[in-house]
Amino acid sequence: MQLKSATRTELISPFYVMAVLNRAKQLQAQGRDIIHLEIGEPDFPTSDSIIQAGIRQLKSGQIKYTPAAGLPELRQQIAEFYWQRYQVRINPQRIFITPGASGALLLALSASLNPGDELLLADPGYPCNSNFAHLLAVKPKLIPVTTSSAYQLTAQAIQAAWTAQSKGVLIASPSNPTGTIISSEQLTACINTTQALNGVFFSDEIYHGLSYGEDCVSALQISDDVFVINSFSKYFGMTGWRIGWLIVPEAAIEAVEKLTQNIFIATATNSQYAALAAFLPETLAELELRRSELQTRRDYLYNALIELGFDIPIKPNGAFYIYANASRFTDDSMQFALDLLEQQGVAITPGKDFGQYKAEQHLRFAYTTSIARMSDAIQRIHTFIKQG
Amino acid sequence: MQLKSATRTELISPFYVMAVLNRAKQLQAQGRDIIHLEIGEPDFPTSDSIIQAGIRQLKSGQIKYTPAAGLPELRQQIAEFYWQRYQVRINPQRIFITPGASGALLLALSASLNPGDELLLADPGYPCNSNFAHLLAVKPKLIPVTTSSAYQLTAQAIQAAWTAQSKGVLIASPSNPTGTIISSEQLTACINTTQALNGVFFSDEIYHGLSYGEDCVSALQISDDVFVINSFSKYFGMTGWRIGWLIVPEAAIEAVEKLTQNIFIATATNSQYAALAAFLPETLAELELRRSELQTRRDYLYNALIELGFDIPIKPNGAFYIYANASRFTDDSMQFALDLLEQQGVAITPGKDFGQYKAEQHLRFAYTTSIARMSDAIQRIHTFIKQG
Ligand SMILES: Cc1ncc(COP(=O)(O)O)c(C=O)c1O
Ligand SMILES: Cc1ncc(COP(=O)(O)O)c(C=O)c1O
Numbered sequence: 001m002q003l004k005s006a007t008r009t010e011l012i013s014p015f016y017v018m019a020v021l022n023r024a025k026q027l028q029a030q031g032r033d034i035i036h037l038e039i040g041e042p043d044f045p046t047s048d049s050i051i052q053a054g055i056r057q058l059k060s061g062q063i064k065y066t067p068a069a070g071l072p073e074l075r076q077q078i079a080e081f082y083w084q085r086y087q088v089r090i091n092p093q094r095i096f097i098t099p100g101a102s103g104a105l106l107l108a109l110s111a112s113l114n115p116g117d118e119l120l121l122a123d124p125g126y127p128c129n130s131n132f133a134h135l136l137a138v139k140p141k142l143i144p145v146t147t148s149s150a151y152q153l154t155a156q157a158i159q160a161a162w163t164a165q166s167k168g169v170l171i172a173s174p175s176n177p178t179g180t181i182i183s184s185e186q187l188t189a190c191i192n193t194t195q196a197l198n199g200v201f202f203s204d205e206i207y208h209g210l211s212y213g214e215d216c217v218s219a220l221q222i223s224d225d226v227f228v229i230n231s232f233s234k235y236f237g238m239t240g241w242r243i244g245w246l247i248v249p250e251a252a253i254e255a256v257e258k259l260t261q262n263i264f265i266a267t268a269t270n271s272q273y274a275a276l277a278a279f280l281p282e283t284l285a286e287l288e289l290r291r292s293e294l295q296t297r298r299d300y301l302y303n304a305l306i307e308l309g310f311d312i313p314i315k316p317n318g319a320f321y322i323y324a325n326a327s328r329f330t331d332d333s334m335q336f337a338l339d340l341l342e343q344q345g346v347a348i349t350p351g352k353d354f355g356q357y358k359a360e361q362h363l364r365f366a367y368t369t370s371i372a373r374m375s376d377a378i379q380r381i382h383t384f385i386k387q388g
Numbered sequence: 389m390q391l392k393s394a395t396r397t398e399l400i401s402p403f404y405v406m407a408v409l410n411r412a413k414q415l416q417a418q419g420r421d422i423i424h425l426e427i428g429e430p431d432f433p434t435s436d437s438i439i440q441a442g443i444r445q446l447k448s449g450q451i452k453y454t455p456a457a458g459l460p461e462l463r464q465q466i467a468e469f470y471w472q473r474y475q476v477r478i479n480p481q482r483i484f485i486t487p488g489a490s491g492a493l494l495l496a497l498s499a500s501l502n503p504g505d506e507l508l509l510a511d512p513g514y515p516c517n518s519n520f521a522h523l524l525a526v527k528p529k530l531i532p533v534t535t536s537s538a539y540q541l542t543a544q545a546i547q548a549a550w551t552a553q554s555k556g557v558l559i560a561s562p563s564n565p566t567g568t569i570i571s572s573e574q575l576t577a578c579i580n581t582t583q584a585l586n587g588v589f590f591s592d593e594i595y596h597g598l599s600y601g602e603d604c605v606s607a608l609q610i611s612d613d614v615f616v617i618n619s620f621s622k623y624f625g626m627t628g629w630r631i632g633w634l635i636v637p638e639a640a641i642e643a644v645e646k647l648t649q650n651i652f653i654a655t656a657t658n659s660q661y662a663a664l665a666a667f668l669p670e671t672l673a674e675l676e677l678r679r680s681e682l683q684t685r686r687d688y689l690y691n692a693l694i695e696l697g698f699d700i701p702i703k704p705n706g707a708f709y710i711y712a713n714a715s716r717f718t719d720d721s722m723q724f725a726l727d728l729l730e731q732q733g734v735a736i737t738p739g740k741d742f743g744q745y746k747a748e749q750h751l752r753f754a755y756t757t758s759i760a761r762m763s764d765a766i767q768r769i770h771t772f773i774k775q776g
Contacts, residue, residue, distance in 0.1 A: 003588070003613055006502050009643035012650055045449030054446050054658070061433030063628035099487050099630065102653050114394050115503050115525045131650040137503045137525055200391070225391055240451035240657030242487065242630075255397035262400060262519040265490050268656045269628030270442070 011134040013127060017349045020337050024347045035377040037365045038347045040176070041239040042320060044290050046274075049283045050238065054274035063269045068261040070097025070245070071272045077279050078245055086218045093253055096246045096260055097267045101206045101231035104246035105132050106263065108227040109168075111248070111256045112200045113138045117167035122153050123355030124323065124362070126176045126204070130355075141166065144357035147313040151178040151323070155189035162197055169194045172204035174211060174318025177354045177364040179298075181318045184217040191222050201226040206244070207319040209235030209287070212295040214317040225249040232271075234319070235287060236278045241271040294320055297367040297374065304378045305365065308385060320367050323351075327361040329385055337363065343387070344380035399522040401515060405737045408725050412735045423765040425753045426735045428564070429627040430708060432678050434662075437671045438626065442662035451657045456649040458485025458633070459660045465667050466633055474606045481641055484634045484648055485655045489594045489619035492634035493520050494651065496615040497556070499636065499643045500588045501526045505555035510541050511743030512711065512750070514564045514592070518743075529554065532745035535701040539566040539711070543577035550585050557582045560592035562599060562706025565742045565752040567686075569706045572605040579610050589614040594632070595707040597623030597675070600683040602705040613637040620659075622707070623675060624666045629659040682708055685755040685762065692766045693753065696773060708755050711739075715749040717773055725751060731775070732768035 017038055024034045045051075057063070069075065075092040082090045098104040105128070113119060115137035121129055123142035130140035143161050145151045153171050171190060173182040182190070187203075194201045203219035205228055219226040231244030248256050277283055301322055302315055311325035330336040334350040341347050351362030367374065405426055412422045433439075445451070457463065463480040470478045486492040493516070501507060503525035509517055511530035518528035531549050533539045541559050559578060561570040570578070575591075582589045591607035593616055607614040619632030636644050665671055689710055690703055699713035718724040722738040729735050739750030755762065 003500075003637050003639045005640060005643040006498060006500050008502075009499060009646060012646050014646045015649050018649075041452055046451050048449070051446050051449060051451075055443050058439050058442050058446070061436070061439060063434050063439075063626065064429055065627045099656075100653060102651065106651065110394060110523055111397060112391075112394050114396075128650045128653075131646075135498055135524070135647075135651065238451065239453045240654070242652075242654070242656040249391050251391045252393060255393040258397060258400050258402045258519075259523075261403050261406075262516045263490065263494065263523065264630075265488060265516075266628070266630070268487075268630040268659060270658060271656060 008134045008137065012131045015127070016334060016353045020341055020347050020349070023338065023341055027341070027345060032345050034345045034347055035373050035380070036347050036369060037374070037377055038349045039366055039368045041233070042237055042290065042294070042368050043370070044237050046237050047283050047286050049277045049280055050274045053277035054270050057270050057273035066266045066269050066272055068264070068266050069257060070267060074272050074276055077276060081279055082220065086221050088218065088220045090220065090247060091250070094247050094250060096248065096256055097272060098244050098246050098260070099242045099264060099267050100233055101204065101229050101244040102128065103264060103267070104229040104231070104244050105129065105204070107246050107256055107259055108202055108229060108248070109133065109138065110136055110259055111252050112227070113168055116165065118163065118165045120153065120158060120161055120166060120169045122151065122171065122175070123357040124151065124177055124351065124359070125355060126172055127353055129170055139165070142355055142357070149186065150180040150182065150314060151175055152180065152182040152186060153190055154186060155193040158190060158193050166197070166199060168200040168202060170202040170204065172206070173216060174207035176207065176319055177321050177349070178323040179316025179319045179321045180314055181211060181214050181216055187217055187219065188222050191219060191226060195223065195225065202229065203227070204229045206231045206234055210291060210294060210320065211318040212298060216318065220247060232275050232278060237287070237290070238271070238275065238278070241268065241274060243267055243271040243275055294367065297371055300371050301365060301367045301374055308378065308382060322365045322367070324363050324365060325361050326363050329388060331360055333360050333363050340381065340384050344384045346377045346380050396522045396525065400519045403515070404722060404741045408729055408735050411726065411729055415729070415733065420733050422733045422735055423761050423768070424735050424757060425762070425765055426737045427754055427756045429621070430625055430678065430682070430756050431758070432625050434625050435671050435674050437665045437668055438662045441665035442658050445658050445661035454654045454657050454660055456652070456654050457645060458655060462660050462664055465664060469667055470608065474609050476606065476608045478608065478635060479638070482635050482638060484636065484644055485660060486632050486634050486648070487630045487652060487655050488621055489592065489617050489632040490516065491652060491655070492617040492619070492632050493517065493592070495634050495644055495647055496590055496617060496636070497521065497526065498524055498647055499640050500615070501556055504553065506551065506553045508541065508546060508549055508554060508557045510539065510559065510563070511745040512539065512565055512739065512747065513743060514560055515741055517558055527553070530743055530745070537574065538568040538570060538702060539563055540568065540570040540574060541578055542574060543581040546578060546581050554585070554587060556588040556590060558590040558592065560594070561604060562595035564595065564707055565709050565737070566711040567704025567707045567709045568702055569599060569602050569604055575605055575607065576610050579607060579614060583611065583613065590617065591615070592617045594619045594622055598679060598682060598708065599706040600686060604706065608635060620663050620666060625675070625678070626659070626663065626666070629656065629662060631655055631659040631663055682755065685759055688759050689753060689755045689762055696766065696770060710753045710755070712751050712753060713749050714751050717776060719748055721748050721751050728769065728772050732772045734765045734768050
């Protein structure tokens with residue numbers, strides 16, 4: 001028998017950083033000290049109040065399927081959170097608990113886009129978004145974005161790229177990999193333009209809360225008829241718990257309910273109970289301390305990279321990433337990443353993982369480790385560059 | 389703006405039992421006592437050894453993303469489990485940890501089937517399978533199955549239904565909703581026929597382990613070039629933990645790795661560590677006790693339903709379901725279920741949830757509750773039928 005994989009599997013890109021990671025593991029196994037600046041999750045443990053809520057739930061022994069859309073009390077709490085944080089009123093029925101933002105992205109796209117439809121996305125951007133499109137035979141249309149628009153889509157770019165096949169626009173702010181935030185005006189213009197074109201607007205707000213000196217506007221403050229993707233992974237420090245949420249337009253509730261029943265049955269029960277503790281005042285206070293620690297790290301790494309000669313035209317105000325232009329040192333950032341790892345034991349992510357546009361010139365550095373470790377990394381990169 | 393849902397959302401059926409469940413909740417809120425014979429998860433708590441492993445992991449505070457394919461030690465343990473249970477050697481690289489069998493089904497189908505391809509399935513069968521097909525614009529082709537083949541597909545039926553568009557065959561044994569098990573010969577013939585037709589074979593083995601007096605054969609005992617879906621949900625009693633696994637042919641490893649990275653990032657970390665305890669001798673001993681309790685319940689419910697006048701041509705030897713022909717009482721099993729709930733407070737699942745073939749004549753009863761409760765339910769059904 002000739003086993004042939006589905007076509008989509010040829011379109012879906014692997015994570016190129018895995019090559020770096022696998023080599024890093026080999027080197028670590030040989031006793032080499034590797035500094036990880038490629039990791040997309042903060043090094044903080046999950047807050048103790050969340051852990052304790054999880055333990056309490058496990059002790060009950062009753063870890064059964066929850067309703068498909070999630071625990072009613074968690075959906076209610078998220079609704080209240082939107083009122084407190086953004087002053088918007090969200091009907092809890094519009095809120096679906098999902099296995100991470102990943103689950104929310106799959107639900108949102110499959111609720112709205114047909115095979116052959118085009119989805120407009122920023123390049124560079126989070127690679128899974130294009131790959132979710134491929135999964136559904138939707139065509140990702142990557143639009144190069146530059147510093148002139150804070151690496152975010154603009155109304156003009158959407159308008160210019162739009163064709164009869166275009167059906168949706170997805171933005172992510174703060175952005176992965178650039179850490180840049182879309183302004184309220186730019187977001188409003190993007191939403192208005194998309195809706196005027198009869199398109200569906202998707203806003204990935206997973207890095208909301210992780211911003212430094214600049215507030216993030218939710219798409220829900222601009223329109224009710226958008227899909228908003230969010231997660232407990234990043235700001236709430238719950239990556240491995242696999243829990244996020246999706247907010248949908250009223251008109252989409254029924255379709256999304258059917259999809260989520262069938263695709264997921266439900267999100268992990270224990271994670272849902274634990275997440276109830278994420279909104280406690282003491283948890284939020286701790287998360288705010290972590291945010292300011294991340295801000296300090298951002299400042300450190302930004303300055304150090306600039307000093308080394310990397311070009312970072314916009315100081316990123318969100319997430320925990322710095323997207324640096326390394327064209328002074330290389331025109332093959334993947335090779336640069338592999339060589340840096342091999343010679344100096346520092347792991348970073350090649351631009352290639354985030355799209356095609358000037359990908360070979362760029363590298364992503366994550367400040368998800370301590371300043372002490374980053375300072376060692378900077379020394380090593382310095383040595384590497386001098387030798388190169 | 390006119391928000392239009394994607395076409396697939398019109399093809400995907402809702403869970404009809406939700407109408408029953410929602411009404412059951414209302415009645416319960418009014419103080420009515422409802423007996424649940426519709427629930428697809430055992431009433432046992434998760435085994436304490438699994439719970440304790442979960443708690444230990446939570447206490448570490450380090451609930452980070454795991455590798456996309458899962459914890460290496462868990463993949464290794466599953467490989468050993470296959471050796472012990474089925475005497476087959478599985479390379480752990482072929483084993484992917486997934487968010488439930490649900491996640492495994494999504495991965496398996498998306499790794500192998502293209503939009504427009506046909507997937508052959510038994511009717512009646514687990515409804516999500518058709519709906520996963522719709523998600524991917526794959527066409528589910530429902531093949532009516534009867535007691536003559538233990539409600540399972542046969543080589544003849546596959547051959548007869550096969551067209552140029554047919555690309556895959558999915559069987560589930562023990563079956564949901566019928567509880568029936570495919571014989572080793574029939575399974576071998578199905579696999580051979582599918583492979584001779586150059587099709588991909590998917591075997592959903594989520595109810596393996598829950599069989600009474602009859603062993604379940606794994607598709608992996610017959611061929612290495614099959615996709616096997618399994619889960620910790622049912623035999624291992626871990627529904628709400630959302631963890632399962634997929635075993636793929638060697639040739640599919642790379643494609644499935646890319647898909648799982650992108651779609652899920654990873655399965656819940658805590659659930660993976662907890663699942664490590666599922667294979668401990670003391671856990672397995674406890675699960676075997678539960679299995680014999682289920683067998684006793686099966687015998688009780690089977691006899692009681694027959695006595696009431698339901699027709700159950702095959703005594704089901706697996707899972708925890710009885711699929712009963714209620715044509716003596718109704719030609720609208722959905723209405724029967726709603727009326728039974730309203731008048732007597734017993735919740736069951738209408739045949740409609742499992743396909744189209746003679747669905748209006750059938751009902752699914754789950755023996756996931758105690759004999760004491762089932763005996764009350766039987767009294768109430770008796771009263772209901774007499775009045776009807
Ligand atoms: C922009 C963006 N969206 C979505 C996700 C998915 O995260 P999760 O599924 O853990 O919530 C990530 C993870 O890195 C991300 O960077
Ligand atoms: C036949 C069958 N397959 C797959 C599943 C999915 O189960 P889970 O995702 O909890 O492993 C179920 C759940 O009821 C089922 O009955």
